[in-house]
Amino acid sequence: MDNDAYGHVNNVVYYSWFDTAVNQFLILNGVLDIERSPVIGLVIETQCNYFASVAFPERVVAGVRVTKLGTSSVRYEVGIFREDEETAAAQGHFVHVYVDRATRRPTPLPEPMRKLLETIEVTQP
Structure with a gap:
């Protein structure tokens, strides 16, 4: 299902990979429970x-x-x-705004999440 009519992975699949990579990082590091966390991330860009x-x-x-x-x-x-390659096949970004699960209003990042994200933060020149 990932390959399109042209024989390569369709562009929409890359966005799914982005979301999966970020959520997996947060879940594996214990700062996100997608079913119970009081704060959730919504993609805005x-x-x-x-x-x-x-x-x-x-x-x-x-x-x-x-x-x-x-x-x-x-x-x-x-x-x-691609596995074992040093050059990216695709590169992108997305912005999450973290909101209260119930009200959907923006809320500050929980401190454990902030501390984890600081470990992969890089500053742009």
């Missing part, structure tokens, strides 16, 4: 550049970093690499 095609069943690896850490928002940058 996304973008992707494509440099090389990928086709299923090729394996991919995602690299994640944070380039802007606000009070309630985070800009994540994600690189998608």
Whole structure:
């Protein structure tokens, strides 16, 4: 299902990979429970550049970093690499605004999440 009529992974799949990579990082590090966390991230902006095609069943690896850490928002940058390649096949970003699960109003990042995100934060020149 990932490959489109042209024989490569469709662009929409990359956005799914971005979301999965970030959520997996947060879940594995114990700062997000997608079913119970009182704070959840909503995507408000996304973008992707494509440099090389990928086709299923090729394996991919995602690299994640944070380039802007606000009070309630985070800009994540994600690189998608073919397994064992050093050059990204695609690179993009998305911005999460963290909101209260019940009210959907912006809320400050929980401190454990902020501390974790600081470990992958890079400053742009």
